[in-house]
Amino acid sequence: xxxxxxxxxxxxxxxxxxxxxxxxxxxxxxxxxxxxxxxxxxxxxxxxxxxxxxxxxxxxxxxxxxxxxxxxxxxxxxxxxxxxxxxxxxxxxxxxxxxxxxxxxxxxxxxxxxxxxxxxxxxxxxxxxxxxxxxxxxxxxxxxxxxxxxxxxxxxxxxxxxxxxxxxxxxxxxxx
Amino acid sequence: xxxxxxxxxxxxxxxxxxxxxxxxxxxxxxxxxxxxxxxxxxxxxxxxxxxxxxxxxxxxxxxxxxxxxxxxxxxxxxxxxxxxxxxxxxxxxxxxxxxxxxxxxxxxxxxxxxxxxxxxxxxxxxxxxxxxxxxxxxxxxxxxxxxxxxxxxxxxxxxxxxxxxxxxxxxxxxxxxxxxxxxxxxxxxxxxxxxxxxxxxxxxxxxxxxxxxxxxxxxxxxxxxxxxxxxxxxxxxxxxxxxxxxxxxxxxxxxxxxxxxxxxxxxxxxxxxxxxxxxxxxxxxxxxxxxxxxxxxxxxxxxxxxxxxxxxxxxxxxxxxxxxxxxxxxxxxxxxxxxxxxxxxxxxxxxxxxxxxxxxxxxxxxxxxxxxxxxxxxxxxxxxxxxxxxxxxxxxxxxxxxxxxxxxxxxxxxxxxxxxxxxxxxxxxxxxxxxxxxxxxxxxxxxxxxxxxxxxxxxxxxxxxxxxxxxxxxxxxxxxxxxxxxxxxxxxxxxxxxxxxxxxxxxxxxxxxxxxxxxxxxxxxxxxxxxxxxxxxxxxxxxxxxxxxxxxxxxxxxxxxxxxxxxxxxxxxxxxxxxxxxxxxxxxxxxxxx
Numbered sequence: 168x169x170x171x172x173x174x175x176x177x178x179x180x181x182x183x184x185x186x187x188x189x190x191x192x193x194x195x196x197x198x199x200x201x202x203x204x205x206x207x208x209x210x211x212x213x214x215x216x217x218x219x220x221x222x223x224x225x226x227x228x229x230x231x232x233x234x235x236x237x238x239x240x241x242x243x244x245x246x247x248x249x250x251x252x253x254x255x256x257x258x259x260x261x262x263x264x265x266x267x268x269x270x271x272x273x274x275x276x277x278x279x280x281x282x283x284x285x286x287x288x289x290x291x292x293x294x295x296x297x298x299x300x301x302x303x304x305x306x307x308x309x310x311x312x313x314x315x316x317x318x319x320x321x322x323x324x325x326x327x328x329x330x331x332x333x334x335x336x337x338x339x340x341x342x343x
Numbered sequence: 344x345x346x347x348x349x350x351x352x353x354x355x356x357x358x359x360x361x362x363x364x365x366x367x368x369x370x371x372x373x374x375x376x377x378x379x380x381x382x383x384x385x386x387x388x389x390x391x392x393x394x395x396x397x398x399x400x401x402x403x404x405x406x407x408x409x410x411x412x413x414x415x416x417x418x419x420x421x422x423x424x425x426x427x428x429x430x431x432x433x434x435x436x437x438x439x440x441x442x443x444x445x446x447x448x449x450x451x452x453x454x455x456x457x458x459x460x461x462x463x464x465x466x467x468x469x470x471x472x473x474x475x476x477x478x479x480x481x482x483x484x485x486x487x488x489x490x491x492x493x494x495x496x497x498x499x500x501x502x503x504x505x506x507x508x509x510x511x512x513x514x515x516x517x518x519x520x521x522x523x524x525x526x527x528x529x530x531x532x533x534x535x536x537x538x539x540x541x542x543x544x545x546x547x548x549x550x551x552x553x554x555x556x557x558x559x560x561x562x563x564x565x566x567x568x569x570x571x572x573x574x575x576x577x578x579x580x581x582x583x584x585x586x587x588x589x590x591x592x593x594x595x596x597x598x599x600x601x602x603x604x605x606x607x608x609x610x611x612x613x614x615x616x617x618x619x620x621x622x623x624x625x626x627x628x629x630x631x632x633x634x635x636x637x638x639x640x641x642x643x644x645x646x647x648x649x650x651x652x653x654x655x656x657x658x659x660x661x662x663x664x665x666x667x668x669x670x671x672x673x674x675x676x677x678x679x680x681x682x683x684x685x686x687x688x689x690x691x692x693x694x695x696x697x698x699x700x701x702x703x704x705x706x707x708x709x710x711x712x713x714x715x716x717x718x719x720x721x722x723x724x725x726x727x728x729x730x731x732x733x734x735x736x737x738x739x740x741x742x743x744x745x746x747x748x749x750x751x752x753x754x755x756x757x758x759x760x761x762x763x764x765x766x767x768x769x770x771x772x773x774x775x776x777x778x779x780x781x782x783x784x785x786x787x788x789x790x791x792x793x794x795x796x797x798x799x800x801x802x803x804x805x806x807x808x809x810x811x812x813x814x815x816x817x818x819x820x821x822x823x824x825x826x827x828x829x830x831x832x833x834x835x836x837x838x839x840x841x842x843x844x845x846x847x848x849x850x851x852x853x854x855x856x857x858x859x860x861x862x863x864x865x866x867x868x869x870x871x872x873x874x875x876x877x878x879x880x881x882x883x884x885x886x887x888x889x890x891x892x893x894x895x896x897x898x899x900x901x902x903x904x905x906x907x908x909x910x911x912x913x914x915x916x917x918x919x920x921x922x923x924x925x926x927x928x929x930x931x932x933x934x935x936x937x
Contacts, residue, residue: 245619264541306703307358317358317361
């Protein structure tokens with residue numbers, strides 16, 4: 168069981184000293200770059216995984232700019248998320264070739280297998296489903312991106328195989 | 344440069360990485376060390392060699408030119424012993440087809456002329472020496488030592504090179520404007536925010552030949568007098584960002600970037616900046632706002648970037664492909680480049696050919712080639728010998744061009760004359776089974792979602808169009824919808840702030856113009872002629888063809904299919920959500936659409 172305080176701490180990287188160190192380092196390295204805010208946010212997103220409101224406030228305070236500016240930028244770009252994603256993300260490419268090649272059917276299949284819609288995370292925090300823009304692998308349509316890996320020519324009946332390693336990974340974690 | 348008797352190029356494109364290319368490289372390296380061959384055999388990482396789905400992980404071994412495919416870590420010890428120690432080609436690991444099937448690029452197809460793509464797949468993108476060996480950075484040396492900035496601009500101007508990002512503005516003129524500005528601080532930007540779905544020309548160039556872009560940028564910086572440059576690359580292209588950063592680092596080490604380049608006294612440096620998933624950032628003013636660390640919203644022009652751009656300073660922005668061509672023009676001369684193409688558009692253009700043609704992938708053709716030649720000669724014709732219906736050019740801001748204009752010679756003006764645009768170079772071929780209303784809706788969904796929301800016509804107008812199109816696709820179209828759509832299209836394109844809004848109605852306007860009957864069939868007859876729109880079709884299992892294998896029933900997400908094993912199955916139309924999975928999984932073509 169995860170207690171309430173633990174889950175608050177887990178969702179606030181500023182309260183974890185290792186993560187806070189990473190955040191401080193990212194800000195320090197980039198704060199003097201012209202246009203450094205985008206660089207900082209991109210780094211935070213990729214290294215911490217999300218940019219929560221307390222983190223936005225922290226960045227604003229460090230850079231001596233209004234929180235509204237930081238929040239404005241975070242909410243504008245679709246790559247920035249404000250809450251933690253699942254341990255794994257499965258992105259469905261919504262480029263033209265993939266859309267025509269069967270992405271809608273794959274989403275339908277994923278919904279059936281995981282019980283969640285695109286944009287949601289499984290209740291155990293293991294898998295997040297997302298839609299994404301064309302990843303430029305059109306010759307392999309339809310494409311899904313599992314974490315950083317691009318998997319091409321995915322058919323609905325093969326989709327369970329794509330998910331299985333991720334699901335098993337989630338189970339291992341729970342029992343340990 | 345050390346001498347190696349053998350060179351191994353291992354493909355590390357995303358597809359091969361997914362199939363374990365890195366592990367294969369590690370194993371190869373370990374084995375070469377173990378066999379004492381590490382000083383004789385060089386292992387390089389390269390972009391795609393063959394289709395990763397079919398061949399990956401794969402590698403080319405030179406000087407023999409042998410293509411080994413489908414390698415696993417366990418194969419490596421045997422391969423190293425046989426090939427590199429004993430000098431015997433291992434037939435069982437060779438790629439099955441002799442013709443190298445790079446589905447993205449491959450060997451030049453009929454009527455292709457490769458200038459921008461000439462190095463792609465042939466050199467190691469992570470090694471500047473490979474690029475230099477192919478004549479790279481000759482143009483930079485020539486420009487810096489033999490030409491004045493004015494002469495560089497004049498050469499580019501006379502070559503007729505026009506902005507390959509899609510607008511087609513003469514590159515030399517743009518440089519002149521930036522050059523003429525008296526401000527001592529100037530910037531140069533490469534727009535690598537290739538956001539059009541289905542377009543991946545720039546990704547391929549950045550991943551396979553990054554130095555051509557870097558060299559082009561240094562030359563442009565010299566011409567206009569800029570000290571700092573930025574490459575703005577979209578976040579969806581992590582490999583391109585990585586390759587560029589390696590390239591920039593190597594160029595610095597070779598004295599091609601930084602202080603006093605090649606002893607000429609000219610100094611310039613480059614930096615890669617990443618986007619974060621906003622399509623509108625491909626628009627130049629939005630892109631600059633994004634580099635400045637702000638929301639990527641466009642602003643009205645003038646002032647143009649050449650006068651007041653990044654951080655308020657004069658700035659020159661060009662597309663990846665434009666910069667990649669520049670070194671070639673400097674080396675081979677303006678006349679050489681201007682000899683290709685048409686009266687209005689000179690040189691070649693890369694396109695990403697996708698959709699229902701036999702050979703999809705990247706192509707590079709001279710301007711003036713007809714659409715028919717692209718579809719039938721370069722693309723090999725329509726898949727499964729179906730009928731051609733339309734070709735969509737220019738991405739989500741482009742239009743659909745019907746069969747009657749197939750003989751149109753392709754250039755910036757001609758495409759505009761039939762209601763489409765050149766755009767960055769996406770080309771999607773559609774066969775008779777594509778519903779034009781659905782396609783218009785698909786693109787509208789895209790632009791509506793990507794509209795930054797700053798100006799009303801684009802923010803509200805695209806949503807209104809999407810609502811109407813969705814209604815029509817759902818079989819709830821009303822009399823008068825077509826007229827409302829036409830009015831909306833006119834107003835949005837004439838009153839929006841930036842290219843996104845101005846171009847957004849193109850897919851709708853062009854399909855309304857050329858495929859009006861399909862809209863009418865949806866609205867008045869509640870019928871989708873191409874059998875695509877879910878609300879207007881039903882799936883049916885054909886008795887006699889169905890073998891009762893139960894595959895469809897097991898895959899149906901809503902359990903709408905019933906039937907005993909070895910008996911004809913039945914779809915309940917009230918439960919069926921028309922997802923089409925049953926049709927995809929059926930091995931006997933026993934499912935049809937009514």
